[in-house]
Amino acid sequence: MSGVRVLVGTRKGAFVLTSDGKREDWQVSGPHFGGWEIYHVAGSPADPDRLYASQSTAWFGQLIQRSDDGGKTWEPVGKDFTYEGDTGTHQFYDGTAVPWEFTRVWHLEPSLRDPDVVYAGIEDAGLFRTVDGGQTWQELPGLRAHGTGPQWQPGAGGLCLHTIVQHPTDEDRLFIAISAAGAFRTDDGAKTWQAINRGLKSDGIPDPDAEVGHCVHRIAMHPSRPDTLYMQKHWDVMRSDDAGDNWYEISGNLPTDFGFPVAVHAHEPDTVYVVPITSDSLHYPPDGKLRVYRSRVGGNEWEPLTAGLPQENCYVNVLRDAMAVDSLDEGGVYFGTTGGQVYASPDAGDTWEPIVSDLPSVLSVEVQTLS
């Protein structure tokens, strides 16, 4: 019997939502780690029962939790994220130089092949990896050694490495994104990196088309077409067809091109989802209407998806890690809001239902498709 498991990180704990393949009736488990901020929960593609969760508070710091039974039980694993070597400095908000300092783990990206291998994106921006199931973490320091590191500066949420995208077949190729430095790619297993921001234009920085400094919010890829990347930038929805070497805008007829998440349908590489948000100063949907926008043609032409979503008096936000898709035959789409709702669409976005409506503010949503 096929089914789905939705992994939800919130400001006050983690929740695991499960359903069969119909995605009509849901069981809710949680809160796990109640009272802690759960920035991300992710499952291993190689072993769906292996889950990892990033648990933190400003009071007591960072923990990583691991489950080997699909989220029924959890055990804390390693949490020492010590940067490699001399950290140097990056820019603070006011432009002064400050040393790198660990704050929290934003994103966990389990390897496509090995459940014991996980990449972690942290604040202040760095990329770490475990090869022993989370017991120990080592920095992949080539990223921070990129010569532009001293120019990186935090976005409103901090200087965070929030996006990690793995090439489906080439283990040496990774894409990452940092707010507010931009997107980077490695082709040699994270030893060296190149900034891949050509074509981005950001009015909020002194040189709008600088090599780095762009506030990239999220990158998504379909595994059947790994050279095509979709990006939700601070403003602008962008696309690259050459693995990030060049980007062009595909915002088209969106009501606003500000937003956080971007996702690609599991079976249709040209079907893309974004959630337009009014602006960087108004972090809620335009006109109080919560609308997912879908393009069936890889961008530029977008249609609003509204059935089942609130179309008046809605002023929630959808954060960058809070949208995901399943890979059932009729591909589903999911997202969570800062108002504590998690919505599911079992029909590619045509209709939506809230799975839960009163969770703490949602930070992240991941979906596992279970066979």
Add this chain to the structure above:
Amino acid sequence: MIRVKLPTHLRNLAHVNGEVELDIEHIGEASMSTVLDALESRYPVLRGTIRDMNTGKRRAFVRYFACEQDLSHDPADTPLPKEVIAGDEPLLIVGAMAGG
């Protein structure tokens, strides 16, 4: 024997109820540093939650109280109050009141 009261989140992490009782060598010279060493030795999950696991620096939103005094800013090797060393008073490790 030193009695330590942990905040709720840390009691949950360590799977303890109520106070923690620690037997410490050279108890007459016990300090915040030696108490935390013993606490983290018994409950490794607490490493890094009270003080930085590399520098030993107290986390900004954690405070140490005992005998109605704030010990947070004392050097970590300062001897604890005699009432704490005698086990008559607990050492309180507190999550600072801030935020929600």
